[in-house]
Amino acid sequence: MTIREQVSRTVDRGTDGDDSAVDVGLTLLAAAIAAVLVLPLTWLVVDAAGLGVRAFELAVAPKSIDVLVRSVALVAVVTGASVLLGVPLAVLTVQGEIPFPRFWTVLAALPLAVPSYLGAFAFVSAFGPQGELADLLAPLGIESIPSVYGFAGAAFVLTLYTYPYVFLTTRAALLSFDGSLVEAARTLNTGRWEAFRRITFPQILPGITAGALLVALYALSDFGTPNIMRVEVFTQFIYARHVFARDYAALLSLQLLTVSAIILAIESRLGVDESGAYESSSHRGSIGLELGAWRYPALLLPIVVSLLAIVLPIAIFGMWLTTGGPGYQVGRLTFSWEYGVNSAYVAVLAAAVSVLVALPIAIASVTADSRLAALANRVPYVGYATPGVVLALALLSFTLDVFPAIYKTVPLLVFAYVVRFMPQAIGSIRTSTLQVDRQLVEAAHTLGRSRLNTFRTVTLPLILPGVAAGAALVFLTTMKELPATLMLRPLGFETLVTFIWRVEETGLYGQAAVPALVLICISGLSMAVIVAQEGR
Amino acid sequence: MNGDSGERVVTRRNALQMGAGLGVTSLAGCLGFFTNDQNVEIPPLSEFRGSGTLVEGRPAPGGTSIEDLPDLSGDLALYIGGGEGGIYYEFVEMLQEIYPDFTVHPNDNDSASLAQTIVEEVEAGAAQADVFWSIDASSLGFVADNDAYDPLSDTAVDSVANDQFVGDDNAWAGVAGRARSVPYNTEELNESDIPSTVQEFPSTDALQGSMGWAPTYGAFKSFVTAMRLIEGEDATRNWLSDMKEAGTERHGNEYAVSQAVANGSLAAGFANHYYAMRVKNQQSDAPIDLAFTEGDAGALINVAGTLKVKGTQRGELVDDFVRHLLSSEAQEYFATISFAYPMIDGVEPVGGLPTIDELNPPDIDLAKLSNLEPTLNLMDEAGVSG
Numbered sequence: 001m002t003i004r005e006q007v008s009r010t011v012d013r014g015t016d017g018d019d020s021a022v023d024v025g026l027t028l029l030a031a032a033i034a035a036v037l038v039l040p041l042t043w044l045v046v047d048a049a050g051l052g053v054r055a056f057e058l059a060v061a062p063k064s065i066d067v068l069v070r071s072v073a074l075v076a077v078v079t080g081a082s083v084l085l086g087v088p089l090a091v092l093t094v095q096g097e098i099p100f101p102r103f104w105t106v107l108a109a110l111p112l113a114v115p116s117y118l119g120a121f122a123f124v125s126a127f128g129p130q131g132e133l134a135d136l137l138a139p140l141g142i143e144s145i146p147s148v149y150g151f152a153g154a155a156f157v158l159t160l161y162t163y164p165y166v167f168l169t170t171r172a173a174l175l176s177f178d179g180s181l182v183e184a185a186r187t188l189n190t191g192r193w194e195a196f197r198r199i200t201f202p203q204i205l206p207g208i209t210a211g212a213l214l215v216a217l218y219a220l221s222d223f224g225t226p227n228i229m230r231v232e233v234f235t236q237f238i239y240a241r242h243v244f245a246r247d248y249a250a251l252l253s254l255q256l257l258t259v260s261a262i263i264l265a266i267e268s269r270l271g272v273d274e275s276g277a278y279e280s281s282s283h284r285g286s287i288g289l290e291l292g293a294w295r296y297p298a299l300l301l302p303i304v305v306s307l308l309a310i311v312l313p314i315a316i317f318g319m320w321l322t323t324g325g326p327g328y329q330v331g332r333l334t335f336s337w338e339y340g341v342n343s344a345y346v347a348v349l350a351a352a353v354s355v356l357v358a359l360p361i362a363i364a365s366v367t368a369d370s371r372l373a374a375l376a377n378r379v380p381y382v383g384y385a386t387p388g389v390v391l392a393l394a395l396l397s398f399t400l401d402v403f404p405a406i407y408k409t410v411p412l413l414v415f416a417y418v419v420r421f422m423p424q425a426i427g428s429i430r431t432s433t434l435q436v437d438r439q440l441v442e443a444a445h446t447l448g449r450s451r452l453n454t455f456r457t458v459t460l461p462l463i464l465p466g467v468a469a470g471a472a473l474v475f476l477t478t479m480k481e482l483p484a485t486l487m488l489r490p491l492g493f494e495t496l497v498t499f500i501w502r503v504e505e506t507g508l509y510g511q512a513a514v515p516a517l518v519l520i521c522i523s524g525l526s527m528a529v530i531v532a533q534e535g536r
Numbered sequence: 537m538n539g540d541s542g543e544r545v546v547t548r549r550n551a552l553q554m555g556a557g558l559g560v561t562s563l564a565g566c567l568g569f570f571t572n573d574q575n576v577e578i579p580p581l582s583e584f585r586g587s588g589t590l591v592e593g594r595p596a597p598g599g600t601s602i603e604d605l606p607d608l609s610g611d612l613a614l615y616i617g618g619g620e621g622g623i624y625y626e627f628v629e630m631l632q633e634i635y636p637d638f639t640v641h642p643n644d645n646d647s648a649s650l651a652q653t654i655v656e657e658v659e660a661g662a663a664q665a666d667v668f669w670s671i672d673a674s675s676l677g678f679v680a681d682n683d684a685y686d687p688l689s690d691t692a693v694d695s696v697a698n699d700q701f702v703g704d705d706n707a708w709a710g711v712a713g714r715a716r717s718v719p720y721n722t723e724e725l726n727e728s729d730i731p732s733t734v735q736e737f738p739s740t741d742a743l744q745g746s747m748g749w750a751p752t753y754g755a756f757k758s759f760v761t762a763m764r765l766i767e768g769e770d771a772t773r774n775w776l777s778d779m780k781e782a783g784t785e786r787h788g789n790e791y792a793v794s795q796a797v798a799n800g801s802l803a804a805g806f807a808n809h810y811y812a813m814r815v816k817n818q819q820s821d822a823p824i825d826l827a828f829t830e831g832d833a834g835a836l837i838n839v840a841g842t843l844k845v846k847g848t849q850r851g852e853l854v855d856d857f858v859r860h861l862l863s864s865e866a867q868e869y870f871a872t873i874s875f876a877y878p879m880i881d882g883v884e885p886v887g888g889l890p891t892i893d894e895l896n897p898p899d900i901d902l903a904k905l906s907n908l909e910p911t912l913n914l915m916d917e918a919g920v921s922g
Contacts, residue, residue, distance in 0.1 A: 490664070
């Protein structure tokens with residue numbers, strides 16, 4: 001059976017309804033869009049295949065194995081540390097009976113609002129050789145401080161900015177599980193720790209796992225932090241080689257994608273039985289932890305974490321804003337607001353295109369009920385899970401070999417953003433489409449309105465908030481995206497992010513103050529959009 | 537002056553500006569086009585000079601002043617080698633301040649990567665840059681050998697004093713030089729203790745166990761490559777292992793080597809000349825001076841230089857830009873800020889260095905220095921890993 005026959009059979013099976021012609025059209029459109037989005041990744045295979053037998057030799061060469069081991073170790077350490085930091089914080093804010101719980105919750109989630117590369121940048125300038133801390137200590141006779149560069153530094157910074165994933169998912173699980181179970185256990189004379197281990201922990205485990213998965217994928221795909229901290233992991237290695245050893249970089253990219261897939265597979269295998277996990281109840285996590293007087297010292301944990309993760313970078317960038325910052329060597333880079341305009345320009349394009357592409361996919365996945373539509377809904381998430389550096393490499397290589405007319409142009413850059421971030425738009429449009437009362441649409445049809453007219457006058461106004469939220473998310477994440485912007489932007493097209501990167505590379509730190517603070521605000525806004533959406 | 541800037545054909549390199557179409561520069565460009573009259577004001581020479589003890593009291597530089605060159609206007613896409621990008625780029629910023637209608641769009645990376653990128657892009661018909669400013673001649677040679685350049689005009693390269701620092705067919709022009717040198721501690725050694733060829737170093741008693749080098753450093757690898765080209769592989773491998781046996785101390789970079797020489801922990805070392813100048817500029821009484829060998833790899837002079845990327849629509853602007861990098865102000869700037877060797881007559885090197893004419897560099901094609909792989913193998917075999 002040919003692929004085409006298979007596809008049409010699948011479509012037939014899924015669309016037995018009355019409006020099959022339109023549904024088929026919609027579904028095929030969605031599928032085509034999804035296919036175009038993942039197509040460039042196949043070019044990595046073409047590139048790596050050019051190596052022939054050497055591909056295997058290179059894949060098992062000591063250098064490649066080093067990178068593999070170091071990357072996996074970084075993921076493991078960061079994920080473990082995030083769980084150790086995120087779970088206690090979640091338990092503290094939900095069950096700790098602390099004063100102003102909402103304040104501490106926001107505080108503990110806030111590091112998510114700082115892009116990790118900005119955090120790394122701030123840490124390197126604060127604690128690096130010739131950094132602010134070294135300057136402060138020098139008059140005291142302390143001439144050298146331990147280096148922040150390297151594996152430990154990268155793991156530390158990554159943990160600081162990714163543990164909120166675990167914190168938030170664990171918190172959600174804690175809030176939704178049935179506290180009366182713990183009360184029952186306590187009534188039966190089970191110890192406090194025993195009750196946590198046997199009742200609470202199994203219930204919140206799916207939440208912890210979900211957060212750990214997000215942390216692991218982030219740590220594996222992050223580009224800026226390992227680069228700034230000078231740790232040779234997959235992303236850093238690929239970036240350093242993409243110019244003069246494209247085929248090798250493609251091979252490494254495929255290895256990196258394989259590791260991502262393995263992480264996803266492990267998560268689904270762990271597949272903790274979720275059936276009883278999120279039982280909602282009237283006792284919304286009301287069970288207290290009875291910390292007694294310990295509740296106050298316990299607050300030191302969120303205080304110290306937020307001092308390091310939030311206050312430190314803002315203080316450093318703010319200080320540069322007022323003092324001009326250190327120049328480690330001769331040289332100058334002048335910031336221009338044009339870079340901000342450029343960032344906003346591509347982000348608006350990316351948001352607009354993403355919404356246009358996401359609408360048919362999201363609507364098809366809700367209304368068409370076919371397997372193909374479901375697949376088309378899922379396929380774009382491949383782009384979301386693909387590290388930016390890998391996608392950028394695939395696009396560079398594809399355009400140089402096949403389509404030089406769009407090599408390093410704004411349309412190519414926007415395409416990359418759409419591939420990476422459009423799933424956010426699909427997600428929020430899908431959610432709001434699910435909430436549309438089908439009967440309203442039926443009623444409009446009964447009254448003789450055309451499909452398009454119904455969509456325009458009934459469905460669209462109802463899903464508009466979801467569309468707006470999706471657009472906002474794509475806009476904000478595009479503004480702070482680093483690796484694809486760096487590799488795919490046209491020459492001369494400087495954005496806030498690429499300017500910060502140049503400043504970091506040349507060591508002329510002072511000029512990064514304004515764009516860094518702007519990016520932290522933008523990142524904070526994107527968190528606000530997510531929170532607002534979840535609150536609905 | 538490029539009066540026709542408003543009528544150029546739209547190419548990819550123009551198209552990229554459309555991306556920045558919302559930008560402020562385009563607006564400024566339009567206004568500039570209508571008035572076509574830049575408010576050019578060239579700052580005093582002191583703005584182009586560094587500071588420090590070595591720089592004070594220098595005579596006014598000769599050569600052609602920026603005042604006598606055509607105004608720069610329009611957009612220029614520049615690939616710039618990142619090694620000393622901060623220093624070079626500051627000069628580009630100064631040019632943009634002098635000429636309000638002139639905008640440079642830079643992309644910085646290491647020179648070897650940029651050279652590779654240029655060749656790939658030109659081959660695919662997707663060139664991005666108008667001009668390449670590399671920190672070494674070997675990456676310029678790589679682009680030239682792969683036919684990814686357009687020749688510079690004679691006027692642009694004329695002021696380069698030495699033919700060795702202009703590529704064949706005007707493929708590139710040197711803008712700043714750096715010499716391999718032997719920094720030595722003046723309290724430990726006399727200039728006469730330093731042999732006139734590096735081949736004699738391992739057998740010189742005064743240097744036993746008291747030399748330093750930085751084999752991971754790019755300039756050191758160029759030096760070994762030059763030796764390989766001049767003396768052959770066997771002689772070079774032997775020299776490296778002899779030096780190692782003579783107790784030569786390994787350092788992380790050549791600035792560290794020069795500092796160790798100045799504080800007396802090394803008697804002498806191998807380093808680019810400007811590191812000793814940096815040490816001296818901070819501490820004028822540091823007991824460090826430079827010796828130069830003669831006619832061999834130890835006396836290699838490498839240059840940072842510029843190249844016109846093949847197919848650029850802004851060839852004339854590139855030529856004028858290169859002339860600005862060879863102006864007396866620019867050359868004074870490179871000489872006093874990065875302590876580089878000037879490329880034009882009339883500007884003296886800083887700090888009593890011998891002039892470039894007084895040096896005796898080996899007669900080799902600098903472009904050949906790009907072939908690093910045999911050099912790295914050789915260094916591995918001698919147990920001196922880069």
